[in-house]
Each structure stands twice: as C-alpha cells, then as structure tokens.
Amino acid sequence: MAGGVIATGSGSEQDFPAKLTLQVFICTAIAAFGGLMFGYDIGISGGVTGMDDFLLKFFPNVYVKKNHAHENNYCKFDDEYLQLFTSSLYLAAIVASGGASLMCKKYGRKPTMQAASIFFFIGAILNVSAMNLPMLILGRLFLGAGVGCGNQAVPLFITEISPPKFRGGLNICFQLLITVGILVANCVNYFTSNIKNYGWRISLGGAAVPAVILLVGSFAIVETPTSLIERGKKEKGLKTLKRIRGVDDVQKEFEEMVRATEVANQIKHPFRELMKKPSIPPMICGTIIHVFQQFTGINVVMFYAPVLFQTMGFGSSASLLSAVITGTVNSLSTVIAIFTVDKAGRKKLLVFGALICMVAQCTIGVILKKYLTETSKVPNSIAKVVVLLICVYVNGFAWSWGPLGWLISSEVFPLETRTSGYFFAVATNMLCTFIIAQAFLSMLCHMRAYIYFFFAAWLIVMSIFVMAMLPETKGVPLDEMVERVWKKHWFWKSFFKSSDIERPKAMVQLEHQEKPNH
Ligand code: BGC
Numbered sequence: 187m188a189g190g191v192i193a194t195g196s197g198s199e200q201d202f203p204a205k206l207t208l209q210v211f212i213c214t215a216i217a218a219f220g221g222l223m224f225g226y227d228i229g230i231s232g233g234v235t236g237m238d239d240f241l242l243k244f245f246p247n248v249y250v251k252k253n254h255a256h257e258n259n260y261c262k263f264d265d266e267y268l269q270l271f272t273s274s275l276y277l278a279a280i281v282a283s284g285g286a287s288l289m290c291k292k293y294g295r296k297p298t299m300q301a302a303s304i305f306f307f308i309g310a311i312l313n314v315s316a317m318n319l320p321m322l323i324l325g326r327l328f329l330g331a332g333v334g335c336g337n338q339a340v341p342l343f344i345t346e347i348s349p350p351k352f353r354g355g356l357n358i359c360f361q362l363l364i365t366v367g368i369l370v371a372n373c374v375n376y377f378t379s380n381i382k383n384y385g386w387r388i389s390l391g392g393a394a395v396p397a398v399i400l401l402v403g404s405f406a407i408v409e410t411p412t413s414l415i416e417r418g419k420k421e422k423g424l425k426t427l428k429r430i431r432g433v434d435d436v437q438k439e440f441e442e443m444v445r446a447t448e449v450a451n452q453i454k455h456p457f458r459e460l461m462k463k464p465s466i467p468p469m470i471c472g473t474i475i476h477v478f479q480q481f482t483g484i485n486v487v488m489f490y491a492p493v494l495f496q497t498m499g500f501g502s503s504a505s506l507l508s509a510v511i512t513g514t515v516n517s518l519s520t521v522i523a524i525f526t527v528d529k530a531g532r533k534k535l536l537v538f539g540a541l542i543c544m545v546a547q548c549t550i551g552v553i554l555k556k557y558l559t560e561t562s563k564v565p566n567s568i569a570k571v572v573v574l575l576i577c578v579y580v581n582g583f584a585w586s587w588g589p590l591g592w593l594i595s596s597e598v599f600p601l602e603t604r605t606s607g608y609f610f611a612v613a614t615n616m617l618c619t620f621i622i623a624q625a626f627l628s629m630l631c632h633m634r635a636y637i638y639f640f641f642a643a644w645l646i647v648m649s650i651f652v653m654a655m656l657p658e659t660k661g662v663p664l665d666e667m668v669e670r671v672w673k674k675h676w677f678w679k680s681f682f683k684s685s686d687i688e689r690p691k692a693m694v695q696l697e698h699q700e701k702p703n704h
Contacts, residue, residue: 204349205432216403220336225367233375240386261631276620278330286338287609298339303401306332314391346410361589369513456606467678479591480618483641499563519584539586546579551638
C-alpha cells in the first residue's frame with residue numbers, strides 16, 4: 187500500500203500530497219473493530235431472544251406465550267422486559283457518547299477507543315455469567331457504554347487519519363465492519379442455538395473477542411495529528427502526519443490543521459455555538475439523517491429477524507439461518523457503497539435505496555396481510571418469498587441509508603462544531619434505535635402487517651426530504667462545506683445572510699488571513 191497511490195488535495199486551493207499508506211490501512215482496520223463490536227451487539231440480541239433456554243431463564247412468560255398453541259402470531263414476543271433487554275444498551279450509549287465527545291477532545295481519540303473496548307469487555311463478562319435479569323441488563327448497559335464511546339471516536343478517528351481523497355471509502359469501512367459484526371453474530375447464534383442450556387452464554391460472551399482485538403490493537407495505532415495539535419503537541423502531530431501520509435512534504439496540510447485548530451480553539455462553548463443560526467442547517471441535516479436511517483425500519487430486521495421468521499412459522503433453526511442469509515446480503519451490499527459513493531453522489535444513492543426498500547416493505551406488508559392471520563402459519567413457499575424480499579430490502583439499505591447516515595453526519599459540520607454536532611448525530615441514532623427496539627414488538631402486536639406500510643410511509647417522507655432539502659456533498663472539501671454547500675442551497679442559504687456577523691470574530695479574521703505561499 188505504501189508507495190502506492192498518491193492523492194492530492196482536500197481544498198480547491200490546497201493540494202496535500204499523501205499516499206494511502208499501510209499505516210493508515212492498518213489503523214483503519216483496527217479502529218473499525220469498534221464497528222464490529224457495535225454490529226455484534228445488533229445481531230446477537232435477536233438470536234438469543236429466540237432461544238428457548240434463554241427465554242426460560244430470564245423471560246419465562248415469553249417462553250410460555252411463544253409455545254402456546256393459540257397465542258396470537260403477532261404478539262408472541264410482546265414483552266416489555268424482553269424489549270428492555272435489547273434496547274437498554276442504546277440508552278447507555280446515548281449517555282456514554284456525550285462523555286466520549288468530551289474525552290475525545292480532552293484526551294484524544296485513541297484513549298476513547300480504549301475506554302470503549304474496556305466497557306465492552308466488562309459488559310460481555312457480565313452477560314456471559316449472568317445469573318439473573320438485573321445482571322443481564324447491567325451487562326447490556328456496559329456494552330452500551332462501549333458502543334457509545336466507540337461510535338463517537340472511531341468514525342472521527344478514521345476521518346482524521348484518512349487522506350482526503352480516500353476519506354469516503356475508508357469511512358465506510360466502519361459500516362462494513364458493523365455489517366460483518368452482525369453477520370458473525372448471526373452465524374454464532376446459528377451454531378450456539380443447538381448447544382443446550384448454555385448456548386446463549388457463548389453467543390453473549392463472544393462480544394469479548396472484538397473488544398480484546400480493539401484493545402490490544404489500539405496499542406499499535408497512532409493518535410490523529412488533529413487531536414495531537416489540538417492538545418498542544420504540534421511537533422508530535424507533524425511527525426505523525428509525515429508517518430501516516432508516507433511523504434515528507436506535509437507542510438501545507440500541517441499548516442491547514444494548525445489554522446483549523448486555532449479557529450476551533452477560539453470557540454469556548456461548542457455546544458452553544460451549535461445553537462446559532464448558521465449551525466442550524468448542518469445540525470438539522472446531520473441529525474435528521476439518523477432519524478430517517480432508523481425509521482427505514484432496518485433494526486426491525488437486524489434485531490428481530492429470527493423472531494419475525496418464527497412469527498411466520500419457521501422453526502428456530504430455519505429462522506436463525508434466514509438471519510445469516512440477510513446478514514450476508516447486508517455485508518456484501520455495503521461494499522457497493524464503498525465504490526459508488528464518491529461517483530454517484532450521496533443523494534442519488536439515498537433516494538434510489540429508499541425506493542427499493544419501500545417497494546420491498548409494501549410487498550411484504552401485502553403478503554403478510556393476506557397470509558399471516560393471528561393463528562395460522564404462512565405457507566412455506568410464501569415464507570421463502572418473504573425472506574427474499576427482506577434480502578432485497580436489506581440490499582437497498584446497505585448501500586444507501588446505512589453507510590451514508592454515518593458519512594453525511596461526519597462531513598456536514600464545519601470544524602468548529604464538528605465534534606459537538608457529531609455527538610448529537612450519534613445520540614440521535616442511539617435514541618431512535620432505542621425507540622424502535624423498545625416499541626417494535628408492541629407495534630407488531632398492535633399494527634400487525636400494517637407495520638410494514640408504516641415504515642414505507644417514512645421512506646416516502648425521507649426521499650422527499652433528500653430531494654428538496656439535503657445538499658449534495660460529494661467531492662466537496664470539508665473546509666469548504668459552508669461556502670460551497672450551505673450558502674448555495676435554495677433554502678439553507680437564508681440562514682447565512684449575515685454569516686460573517688454571526689461567526690466569531692477570531693474565526694473570520696483567521697479565515698481572511700492570507701494563506702502561506704508554497
Ligand atoms: C445502523 C444500525 C443498523 C446497521 C445495519 C447501521 O448503519 O446505524 O442501526 O443496525 O447499520 O447494517
């Protein structure tokens with residue numbers, strides 16, 4: 187890799203020579219294990235909540251309901267504690283990502299990732315040895331703290347170490363490892379479901395593996411130059427920059443970083459800065475994309491696919507196998523995004539992806555409405571068609587709303603509000619994931635097949651938003667986002683009429699300073 191591709195430029199005026207070095211590649215691969223931790227969690231809970239031994243130990247009521255011949259198909263799994271098992275993690279993640287954004291700024295990205303892996307490891311140990319429900323939920327809270335820290339630090343870390351030209355593709359490695367984590371969890375569940383009594387313990391304990399890899403690996407990775415400079419370690423920042431870029435001529439990029447951190451350091455209260463008028467457009471777009479990402483209904487499939495398949499009448503094992511199939515489609519389809527995102531652009535992928543998801547959701551809704559009554563099973567051939575449609579839906583999501591939610595929110599904020607704004611984006615994602623995880627089984631029970639039309643309706647709303655309100659950010663250098671994107675958008679430009687007055691004086695001065703000649 188080192189000595190391979192030379193990339194130039196983040197800015198139209200600057201050109202920053204850089205190679206895609208082995209160092210950047212290794213650092214990205216190790217950090218992306220934070221995504222694998224997150225993905226493992228998403229995938230594991232749906233499987234274990236379908237396992238009889240697990241239900242018998244922690245949720246005996248659900249076990250009885252599930253095996254009750256006359257129980258309503260749509261309501262078998264409706265239990266608030268079972269939902270709490272899945273969703274408690276996301277509550278902890280919201281709190282933790284707030285702490286993590288401060289930790290990232292004060293101590294750096296690397297220690298925040300290390301904290302993530304330690305929290306995650308403790309959570310896995312608590313879960314593997316859980317004797318009762320409180321212990322199980324406590325474990326989930328620790329896992330949540332790990333996810334919150336990881337989701338805050340990892341995408342930021344990858345974005346900051348990447349040469350600008352490869353930033354999109356490298357950033358999506360985070361999402362790729364999320365999907366790999368989900369897939370690994372689905373496979374683990376498939377095998378452990380046949381292990382009597384303690385299969386679920388192996389599933390939950392498996393979470394310790396990515397945590398250990400991230401922790402051990404973190405000692406081999408660098409701290410980002412931006413974070414070093416931000417914390418006053420300029421010399422070390424320069425040295426690291428040379429190392430990760432694989433070239434000696436990094437002076438321009440280094441000066442740009444120093445300038446950007448000086449501007450950012452003028453802002454004493456980044457959260458207050460976010461409330462100002464010019465911050466509103468990136469704030470709305472950067473956070474709403476996560477609301478929309480969750481209201482595609484993806485986590486209904488990711489958390490509850492095995493449960494859903496059982497609802498249709500599949501046996502436990504067939505249900506878990508179907509989850510492995512959807513997980514494979516998810517991972518493979520994410521690769522498409524890596525190669526298309528910087529060519530087709532963000533908006534096209536989002537709208538086209540939403541269209542595919544919507545058609546699949548509506549067709550599933552129509553089929554289940556016709557075939558899945560409260561007590562009858564869906565005919566086997568029809569159930570297979572539903573699995574296929576779920577694959578189509580997952581494919582549509584995997585190269586659009588999945589990776590782009592994380593990518594767009596990390597690129598729309600100007601530097602001075604990037605970490606604080608990104609915190610809101612992460613917290614919004616976790617909150618909406620919590621809402622879906624907590625409400626879905628009850629919604630399924632009450633709305634039945636109509637639940638699929640509910641998510642399809644959201645997909646229409648979000649497509650309209652993308653077409654009318656979301657600016658295209660493809661190929662726009664991060665530092666020129668305000669000038670070239672927000673100030674040019676038909677609607678958002680009205681927030682910038684008096685932008686120079688609203689922006690802090692020191693920042694305007696720095697922006698207007700002449701750039702060094704090279
Ligand atoms: C989302 C998760 C989702 C996953 C599925 C991620 O981008 O944030 O909530 O489960 O994609 O691949």
